Amino acid sequence: MTQTLTIRRPDDWHLHLRDGDMLKTVAHYTARQFARAIVMPNLTPPVSTVEAANAYRQRILDALPQGTDFTPLMVCYLTDSIDPAEIERGYTSGAFAACKLYPAHATTNSAHGVTDIRKMTGVLETMQRIGMPLLIHGEVTDRHVDIFDREAVFIETILTPLVADYPDLKIVLEHITTSEAVDFVNAAGPNIAATITPQHIIINRNAIFDGGIRPHAYCLPVAKREQHRLAVRAAAVSGSPKFFLGTDSAPHAIGRKETACGCAGIFNAPYALESYAQVFEDEGVLDRLEGFASLHGPRFYGLPLNEGMVTLERVDTPVPDSLGEGALALVPFHAGETLRWRLAEKA
Secondary structure, three states: OOOEEEEEOOOEEEEOOOOHHHHHHHHHHHHOOOOEEEEOOOOOOOOOOHHHHHHHHHHHHHHOOOOOOOEEEEEEEOOOOOOHHHHHHHHHHOOOOEEEEOEOOOOOOOOOOEOOHHHHHHHHHHHHHHOOOEEEOOOOOOOOOOOOOHHHHHHHHHHHHHHHHOOOOOEEEOOOOOHHHHHHHHHOOOOEEEEEOOHHHOOOHHHHHOOOOOHHHOOOOOOOOHHHHHHHHHHHOOOOOOEEEOOOEOOOOHHHHOOOOOOOOOEOHHHHHHHHHHHHHHOOOHHHHHHHHHHHHHHHHOOOOOOOEEEEEEEEEEOOOOEOOHHHOEOEOOOOOEEEEEEOOOO
8 A cells, every 4th residue: 555655746726815814824735735826816806907916926925934935826807897908918927827707796706707708809819819728617697597507507608609719718617516517628629627626526515514504515616416526526536637636725714604694615725635635545546646736737827847746645634623713713624534645744
């Protein structure tokens, strides 16, 4: 039985770090594991200018311990009125690594999101021309559509026409949760990929209602039926370069989760790599973890592979019930459980 696993240092291609005190509380959890991360721009106000992206990047770096080797990759938040010239300026200067499409009101801090993708012609044509990736939260927001069907309906009614209209646009369908998403990505060309979170390959929707409402198992998109979990899990461990690691770690203080209208998001950053490793081991393909975590994402984005390495050790690793203190206390994914792997500390 394998006792250690050494892989090229991985990246997180979908991450929420928040801002202010919460940023200072959570950033180091990601930086201890990952060399780079695509940082979501859904702050208040959203990150939609070059200046805002550069300022947020600096706040992230300032929140980390001195000497930390970590590169935040900033993302432009798309709005109905955003200027394509600003997007191009940001991408060519290196301020933006991608643009993020939030359908308006789809998730946390998405009120400024896109109300009609048909209004985005200038933006999408520009992105296709310069090779800039479009990251999509793939859910419709119509209230008459069942929350468990919103990803599938988005793929059918919005994403399929979008890909037909912009066949050369690089698209990442983020945090996929359904067999429909897996099938779509597999059938599409090489410019279509997807990120997969640990929670969507470990829990199904029963976890949200296990003996009562479980707010710390609630995220958006919500976990789906078991058949969908199995389809997404199979995609993650398949070895296909179309699927890569994106935690969608989304910290909310306990008080904002355990309330009458709790926030969506699962905080998985502290034990993300250990969580994925357990899944790949359970599926008998631990040798494929490096591709999923360290190779497929950079190759899709056209970025160099990381030079460093990380080692996982087979050691029972208890996950605490909470992390942080006071108003910034958080419940991590796997709280109260024991994982089989631990990220080895650097010598």
